[in-house]
Amino acid sequence: MLQSHLPLFLVLVVALGLGVFILVVSSLVGPKRPSAVKADAFECGNPPSGYARERFGVKFYLVAILFLVFDIEAVFIYPWAIVFSDSTRGAGTLSPLLVVVEMVVFVGILMIGLAYAWRKGALEWGPEHGKGLETTTAGH
Amino acid sequence: MLEQVSPSFLLFVPIALFTVAGACGVAFSRNIVYAAFSLLACFVGMVGLFAFLSADFLAVVQLMVYVGGILVLILFAIMLTNKISEVRRSNPSSNIVMGGVLMIVLITALLGVVFGFPWTVGAPQPFAATTETIGRAFLGSYLLPFEVAGLLLLAALLAAVVVARKEMTPAEQDGKGGTP
Amino acid sequence: MFLLIATLLKFIFFGLVFAIGLAAVLTWMERRQSAYSQDRLGPTRAHFFKIGGKPFTLFGLLHIAADGASMFFKEPVTPKNADKFLFKIAPLIGWTTALVTLALIPFGPSLPSSVFPASWIPEGVETIYLQMAHVDSGILIVLAIGSLGVYGAAIGGWASNNRFALLGGLRATAQSVSYEVALGLTLVGILMAYGSTELGSIVESQNGLLFGFLPAWGLFIQPLGAVLFFIAATAETKRTPFDMPEGESEIIGYFLEYSSMQFGLFMLGEFLEIVVLGALFTTLFLGGWQFPHLIGTDSVSVFGLFTWNGPVAVAVSGTLVFCVKTFFVCSLQLQLRWTLPRFRYDQVMRLGWKTLLPLALINIFVTAGLIWWDPTLSILSYVSIGIILLFVLVVIAGPRRPPQVAHGH
Numbered sequence: 001m002l003q004s005h006l007p008l009f010l011v012l013v014v015a016l017g018l019g020v021f022i023l024v025v026s027s028l029v030g031p032k033r034p035s036a037v038k039a040d041a042f043e044c045g046n047p048p049s050g051y052a053r054e055r056f057g058v059k060f061y062l063v064a065i066l067f068l069v070f071d072i073e074a075v076f077i078y079p080w081a082i083v084f085s086d087s088t089r090g091a092g093t094l095s096p097l098l099v100v101v102e103m104v105v106f107v108g109i110l111m112i113g114l115a116y117a118w119r120k121g122a123l124e125w126g127p128e129h130g131k132g133l134e135t136t137t138a139g140h
Numbered sequence: 141m142l143e144q145v146s147p148s149f150l151l152f153v154p155i156a157l158f159t160v161a162g163a164c165g166v167a168f169s170r171n172i173v174y175a176a177f178s179l180l181a182c183f184v185g186m187v188g189l190f191a192f193l194s195a196d197f198l199a200v201v202q203l204m205v206y207v208g209g210i211l212v213l214i215l216f217a218i219m220l221t222n223k224i225s226e227v228r229r230s231n232p233s234s235n236i237v238m239g240g241v242l243m244i245v246l247i248t249a250l251l252g253v254v255f256g257f258p259w260t261v262g263a264p265q266p267f268a269a270t271t272e273t274i275g276r277a278f279l280g281s282y283l284l285p286f287e288v289a290g291l292l293l294l295a296a297l298l299a300a301v302v303v304a305r306k307e308m309t310p311a312e313q314d315g316k317g318g319t320p
Numbered sequence: 321m322f323l324l325i326a327t328l329l330k331f332i333f334f335g336l337v338f339a340i341g342l343a344a345v346l347t348w349m350e351r352r353q354s355a356y357s358q359d360r361l362g363p364t365r366a367h368f369f370k371i372g373g374k375p376f377t378l379f380g381l382l383h384i385a386a387d388g389a390s391m392f393f394k395e396p397v398t399p400k401n402a403d404k405f406l407f408k409i410a411p412l413i414g415w416t417t418a419l420v421t422l423a424l425i426p427f428g429p430s431l432p433s434s435v436f437p438a439s440w441i442p443e444g445v446e447t448i449y450l451q452m453a454h455v456d457s458g459i460l461i462v463l464a465i466g467s468l469g470v471y472g473a474a475i476g477g478w479a480s481n482n483r484f485a486l487l488g489g490l491r492a493t494a495q496s497v498s499y500e501v502a503l504g505l506t507l508v509g510i511l512m513a514y515g516s517t518e519l520g521s522i523v524e525s526q527n528g529l530l531f532g533f534l535p536a537w538g539l540f541i542q543p544l545g546a547v548l549f550f551i552a553a554t555a556e557t558k559r560t561p562f563d564m565p566e567g568e569s570e571i572i573g574y575f576l577e578y579s580s581m582q583f584g585l586f587m588l589g590e591f592l593e594i595v596v597l598g599a600l601f602t603t604l605f606l607g608g609w610q611f612p613h614l615i616g617t618d619s620v621s622v623f624g625l626f627t628w629n630g631p632v633a634v635a636v637s638g639t640l641v642f643c644v645k646t647f648f649v650c651s652l653q654l655q656l657r658w659t660l661p662r663f664r665y666d667q668v669m670r671l672g673w674k675t676l677l678p679l680a681l682i683n684i685f686v687t688a689g690l691i692w693w694d695p696t697l698s699i700l701s702y703v704s705i706g707i708i709l710l711f712v713l714v715v716i717a718g719p720r721r722p723p724q725v726a727h728g729h
Contacts, residue, residue: 030394066297068210069296072205083278084512085691102287113293123674203464203465
């Protein structure tokens, strides 16, 4: 077990407990006067129309996938950065050249992907760009 | 193991229960959004288990990639899907008999392994930071898998762009302009 | 038991008193600043008593208490069709993640345990870290927990069953996910330069001087990284100019349906995020609690006029320095609100993916090359100072847009 992670767990519990405490106290001391109008969804004064949870643009999904790819890339880079830092100071057995070349290849592969997404307009959000991207708005 | 209840065991039980409860939520929830958020609880429990096993880097990766990335993807996928609001229809339970049979077989196999294998209880290892060790492994014996992982990520990226691009006729484009 | 009490004491000081206190003061600062920019008086009413016929308002500071009390005593409304359970837990997420992140930040130098009575300290504990959790992969955990913050907005927006709230939640998620990439890659430069993922040792590595007078802070060896980090972190806090998820005049935000303290937690969580960003920027790029010429290894000296020796002196003044630096970064962030207009959503996405991400990757490779060339970091610091000087020169002597003359007719 990681002794050093225990305080982290403790802070998590304390912070969460404090938040719950604040919410509970607030809901106890606050008034409760429910009404149908108050419970309506607020749409800037207009009567709410229909159900809110409709479909959204596929671009949000694309952004999530792009994020996932680069997040994993970052996860691979962190250990590399630590090893690189040691190898330049002669602490390890690895030569800095190998370390750098490996990462150049790895990031280079992903750069091809980024360039492709860029050229295909997957990074564009404006209405004038990326016309090919399907925009699945809510069917009105 | 049960006869000597150590403090770390007391910590392990709530983490494990939390993880299992999350997994059960995923399996039994009738509302797909609740299932997704139960998956969140399950993943967070896994982070706790990794930290418990002194695998600090894996705990971080679990948090960053699964909780922070894949689950966002799942949530977006749910929100993108049509008629997802009808939760009764989106998550029907079917094939209960087949599932039950499969479950019994799997549980028997797992219990067989748990009680049949001669486990050796090792001495607790002193904690060592794993980030650098993993980095050395990437640059040493796992150099090729590391680069292949890069190619896999590239494939995922290209596929995402291609899948999200559906060629539309001009008429369709006029009908569906603008993002929300 | 010792661990429990020590952690709680540190949490009470750094988490409750400093961070939440500063977050509360920042709400007041923001109101004063907004009023100043718009030629208004701002918060001036709340008072308990009058002195000489004038209400004693303490520059409007009492409005913090008034706001808090008013939020506490309001009715928490849960809208119709909202998901009751998720609606209630959403405000807790941002608040909790911000406080847990603070646990990893060292707010002062470590103390030898000998300064405390021996009966307080258990066997084997030699150093008391002024940091709640001294964890080896600290900076990675900060990033990982930061990626959890988006769930507050996503869950809150979805659970509200309100179009605007859902749109706000989606925008917030996509935006923070986009900037997380840049944020994560920006820090690689710092990791390479200092060779550690533990925040305390990153601060320790920033001691010493460059050219004999300049503090060897992260800012002076990673200037591009610092700027990218600041921009990406500002986008993560969803403040102007990155406030499309809220867009007060447009879609109000993912917390649209929240009232009373449920909203209060969302708001406090957001201001806590500003404090976290300030503390993190201070730790990574401004040398944390270090201040050369002022705080030595075992004594504090103000230009030789006043000296105070011993580890307690260093710890107290180091903590003070850290708090002041954090406050400085926070106020810098508040300045942005009335300086820059809000972006359009496509501009935000373009900035994140097409500017910050490539720049962060370039930063990694340039930094790697310079560290490889000279592992003692001196060439890196020469180049960095050069970049900073060039930037200052461009700002001072560069082309200026002529002042826009308003045409009368």
